[in-house]
Amino acid sequence: MAVVADDETFLLSGRQCFSILDWVAEQSRNGLVLRAFLASIALAALRPKEALALRVRDMELADDGSGVLLIHPQRQERRVEETDGAGAVRSVPAGPDLVALLKAEVTRRDLRHDDAIFVLDDGRPLTAPVYQEVWRQARAAVLAAHEIDSPLGRNVSALRDACIAAWLRNGDQTAAHIVTVAECAGMSAARLAERFAHCLRKPTPAEIPWGRLTAALRLPAVPSEPMAAARRP
Template identity: 75%
Template sequence: MAAANEDELFLLTDRQCSSILDWAAEQPRNGGVLQAFLASLALAALQPKEALALRARDMELADNGSGVLLIGPQEQKHRREASGDAGTIRRVPACTELVAILKEEITRRDLRPHDAIFVLDDGRALTAPVYRKIWQQARAAVLEAYEIDSPLGRNISALRDTCIAAWLTNGDQTAAHILAVAECAGMSAPRLAERFAQCLRKPMPDEIPWDRMKAAFRIPGPPSEPALAARRP
């Protein structure tokens, strides 16, 4: 079997994502934090390192169920905290389901603004080796046997990819929409279009502005000769 291209998409279904979040919540140890962490990837398309850097102050969670996550460049995080400079902040919308999960975790642990969101129940930080192990356990518990042996969800980044794909396919796919998705995902529009090309529909013939395309590519003819002035006798 040929090795899978790391850029090839193997997207989870909505049912599989929901089942994984439910499985995490049911764990007797660290269930709340694991569900919240995985939900931030599956519902807000965060990278794991971005999620781990979140603190309670980085979340704007309204009572009406709306919310925004404030994501800063990781390489600038410590410099920004030391200088007080806000830097470039990416605003990622949080859906009602994610807002409810995060609020529950903040309340459960009585978090203060500077507290990290994703910390294990025994006080240890949630690290990459821990969440990778948990991801493999969740994958084995939720997927079918033939899916476990496939590239489907092999990496935890499948949650982020599935979220980005849903944002793309559920929108009107105009240039403005694609740019908005790219901004929320923290990647360039060309990179987004390249990686998620299979999620972008091709325009129908009646949607193509043929008149404007013809005008744009029209080749101008040679300039007309100016009329000679009549000579005076």
């Protein structure tokens, strides 16, 4: 059964995400660039518009497989999902798999410093209608019949949701961890906790530090005898 992230979105499993990426890569037209584009959403939790805007100069890809993507704020209406610092450039870590795909795309197309990363094989820009149609085809090819008729992975942004959920589940889920995930995803910690509440582990009663909570709320000591009222002059 799919897991609800909010009222309209179901989370894809890791297997389903990578099956879709593999199917896209096998397409003779634009397969490699579309796989790299979708991987930037699935592995770095980028919004599709952010991925489309990515240029070579926005990537710091090291030889050891580590990397950082610099995501610039998009000119669009602010949404509840966005962070309070929506005007700031944010740094998103890129793992070895994504770094390898991005490096391969730069080499394959001999891209320069200011070039856009995701360009179709004929040189035209990658646009929403193009990737949305490929997504529809990939979803139909990979998912089971009963899943195709459900909200599971209905939009490309489902890859982003799956990535954020994985980041949350594979950590200590401390406040610092949740804030870090929110910063990487470009949204507020409050919105993150609200939308992905099912990914956050609830502590058992035994794990709650009741003693420290009680001590923190304890009132300061007061004299047992009432103080004499001050005399008026």
